[in-house]
Amino acid sequence: MLKKIAEAMAEAGSIAILPHMAADGDAIGSSLALAIGLSEAGKEVSVFLEEKVPHIYDFLPGLEMARVYDGVETKYDLAVALDCGDIERLGSRKPVFGKAAVTVNIDHHATNTGFAMLDYVDTSCAAVGEIIYELFGQMGADPGKDAAICLYTAIASDTGGFRYSNTTSRTHTIASELLEKGIDVADISRRIFDTVSPGKVRLIGEAVNSLELFEDGRIAVMSVSYEAMRRSGAADEDTDGIINIARNISGVEAAAMIREMENGDIRVNLRSNSYVDVSAVASKYSGGGHMRAAGFTARNSDLETVREMLLEDLRGML
Amino acid sequence: MLKKIAEAMAEAGSIAILPHMAADGDAIGSSLALAIGLSEAGKEVSVFLEEKVPHIYDFLPGLEMARVYDGVETKYDLAVALDCGDIERLGSRKPVFGKAAVTVNIDHHATNTGFAMLDYVDTSCAAVGEIIYELFGQMGADPGKDAAICLYTAIASDTGGFRYSNTTSRTHTIASELLEKGIDVADISRRIFDTVSPGKVRLIGEAVNSLELFEDGRIAVMSVSYEAMRRSGAADEDTDGIINIARNISGVEAAAMIREMENGDIRVNLRSNSYVDVSAVASKYSGGGHMRAAGFTARNSDLETVREMLLEDLRGML
Numbered sequence: 130m131l132k133k134i135a136e137a138m139a140e141a142g143s144i145a146i147l148p149h150m151a152a153d154g155d156a157i158g159s160s161l162a163l164a165i166g167l168s169e170a171g172k173e174v175s176v177f178l179e180e181k182v183p184h185i186y187d188f189l190p191g192l193e194m195a196r197v198y199d200g201v202e203t204k205y206d207l208a209v210a211l212d213c214g215d216i217e218r219l220g221s222r223k224p225v226f227g228k229a230a231v232t233v234n235i236d237h238h239a240t241n242t243g244f245a246m247l248d249y250v251d252t253s254c255a256a257v258g259e260i261i262y263e264l265f266g267q268m269g270a271d272p273g274k275d276a277a278i279c280l281y282t283a284i285a286s287d288t289g290g291f292r293y294s295n296t297t298s299r300t301h302t303i304a305s306e307l308l309e310k311g312i313d314v315a316d317i318s319r320r321i322f323d324t325v326s327p328g329k330v331r332l333i334g335e336a337v338n339s340l341e342l343f344e345d346g347r348i349a350v351m352s353v354s355y356e357a358m359r360r361s362g363a364a365d366e367d368t369d370g371i372i373n374i375a376r377n378i379s380g381v382e383a384a385a386m387i388r389e390m391e392n393g394d395i396r397v398n399l400r401s402n403s404y405v406d407v408s409a410v411a412s413k414y415s416g417g418g419h420m421r422a423a424g425f426t427a428r429n430s431d432l433e434t435v436r437e438m439l440l441e442d443l444r445g446m447l
Numbered sequence: 448m449l450k451k452i453a454e455a456m457a458e459a460g461s462i463a464i465l466p467h468m469a470a471d472g473d474a475i476g477s478s479l480a481l482a483i484g485l486s487e488a489g490k491e492v493s494v495f496l497e498e499k500v501p502h503i504y505d506f507l508p509g510l511e512m513a514r515v516y517d518g519v520e521t522k523y524d525l526a527v528a529l530d531c532g533d534i535e536r537l538g539s540r541k542p543v544f545g546k547a548a549v550t551v552n553i554d555h556h557a558t559n560t561g562f563a564m565l566d567y568v569d570t571s572c573a574a575v576g577e578i579i580y581e582l583f584g585q586m587g588a589d590p591g592k593d594a595a596i597c598l599y600t601a602i603a604s605d606t607g608g609f610r611y612s613n614t615t616s617r618t619h620t621i622a623s624e625l626l627e628k629g630i631d632v633a634d635i636s637r638r639i640f641d642t643v644s645p646g647k648v649r650l651i652g653e654a655v656n657s658l659e660l661f662e663d664g665r666i667a668v669m670s671v672s673y674e675a676m677r678r679s680g681a682a683d684e685d686t687d688g689i690i691n692i693a694r695n696i697s698g699v700e701a702a703a704m705i706r707e708m709e710n711g712d713i714r715v716n717l718r719s720n721s722y723v724d725v726s727a728v729a730s731k732y733s734g735g736g737h738m739r740a741a742g743f744t745a746r747n748s749d750l751e752t753v754r755e756m757l758l759e760d761l762r763g764m765l
């Protein structure tokens with residue numbers, strides 16, 4: 130099927146590339162790598178995005194072929210959806226896809242609905258970037274340094290820098306070949322992994338300040354009031370991952386982050402390391418999740434009450 | 448030379464493996480991988496350490512062959528120093544090395560002094576783990592899952608999880624082959640990269656609390672008093688890397704961490720991202736370093752004075 134897709138691309142004159150909305154490193158990197166490869170093969174290529182590219186990806190080559198979709202319905206010979214589990218992930222760009230003479234869907238989500246004329250879904254790939262690397266091979270092309278930077282960014286992003294369990298032997302083989310192109314891994318890694326906003330750093334400070342350890346350091350709780358959140362200047366998405374600071378403390382089995390929202394709701398994130406089933410705690414309060422990561426929202430309560438309640442629950446599970 | 452070393456090991460009956468003092472992930476992982484390989488080849492193997500293995504490496508296979516050196520001078524057929532730039536890095540274990548019938552030195556430091564009968568120094572290797580992987584090949588052996596866990600730990604540690612500039616195409620090729628052995632990269636990565644002590648987390652809180660941004664966020668300064676350090680319960684080595692929190696804030700060009708030591712000295716760490724030469728600032732105060740990372744110690748001063756002085760210097764360099 131990947132060969133068929135390469136052939137369809139070879140026959141097309143104009144190609145639209147459509148990553149999923151709220152595009153991440155894999156979606157953006159894969160799109161730009163493919164754009165670079167197709168452009169080098171003489172195609173007229175446009176990458177249409179739903180929103181502006183996040184600043185951390187400003188360094189990626191090929192961005193001159195990408196723009197936020199303006200709603201003008203041009204007809205393309207071929208449109209390819211990248212990293213989209215279903216067609217709704219194209220948002221306002223669905224008509225660009227629908228009007229194309231040939232539609233292609235390249236993805237790695239097990240839930241992919243198979244919405245195109247040519248579907249290629251490989252769930253064994255950690256990143257769509259791995260599939261695009263193989264597509265270069267099918268197109269008889271070798272990615273140059275620019276495409277290699279984009280593909281490395283795609284693969285490193287979706288594997289958490291080769292640390293997540295989706296990382297395979299093949300992931301490293303592809304990375305090995307991309308490094309042959311002379312890309313600067315230290316620079317790319319710093320850009321995609323280390324950059325944080327001033328607000329997030331202040332929020333980390335607020336969260337760490339509030340850290341309490343209980344039961345010989347087996348339970349870690351962080352509580353962030355709305356006032357602390359406001360003071361930090363952090364955005365809502367800056368709370369992502371802060372619970373891991375508590376979970377990663379040596380000796381900690383169960384970690385909770387309790388956060389007061391602007392409307393007074395109390396949002397709770399729970400993590401565990403080895404044996405505590407935090408989803409049982411979350412479901413008690415109509416929340417959800419799985420054994421090691423779960424959460425719930427408490428209404429008509431306050432930080433202190435939720436904290437006490439949680440502590441009692443977690444103590445009972447050690 | 449690596450072939451000669453493999454041959455010497457094949458001829459030896461008893462082998463002592465000696466990683467450098469204050470052994471890190473590469474030194475420990477390489478030592479245990481080699482111990483596993485030699486033990487499987489029927490050798491009597493001991494890994495002698497200068498200190499206890501840090502807790503985060505408790506999961507490594509082969510630890511039953513390792514122990515802290517007790518000063519008893521046994522004579523080995525062969526002793527191999529791993530990851531040691533010079534013989535002093537063996538500390539109290541120098542006699543074990545000196546008394547062995549054959550001495551071997553396997554390292555990747557450019558400064559290696561070549562202190563053994565058989566020296567193998569490959570500075571193109573990011574980690575000694577890469578050399579040990581090749582040594583397995585020279586020994587006609589294939590690392591099993593246990594040795595693969597140790598080698599992966601060695602390589603991932605010394606490359607910062609494939610993020611440092613020492614990471615090469617070969618690094619990923621070896622990682623690819625190690626993953627074929629069925630190792631759990633998510634588990635290993637979490638153990639070696641994510642675990643932090645409660646003291647370090649509190650110290651991060653103290654440092655982030657003190658964070659100040661100047662010149663439209665281009666200068667970031669963190670100041671940690673001895674009292675704050677004491678309050679956090681952090682060890683001295685816990686300060687490692689905290690300066691990067693300031694350096695990694697988006698928009699920051701120059702970052703400083705100013706720390707009051709127990710004796711009243713003020714220790715300053717400096718980092719820059721693109722153009723400020725922080726070594727010029729450091730050398731003004733008799734310190735050292737390079738363009739992007741430098742430091743100095745101020746005596747007979749205080750946090751506030753050093754902070755003012757530094758700010759003036761850094762402002763002049765933007």
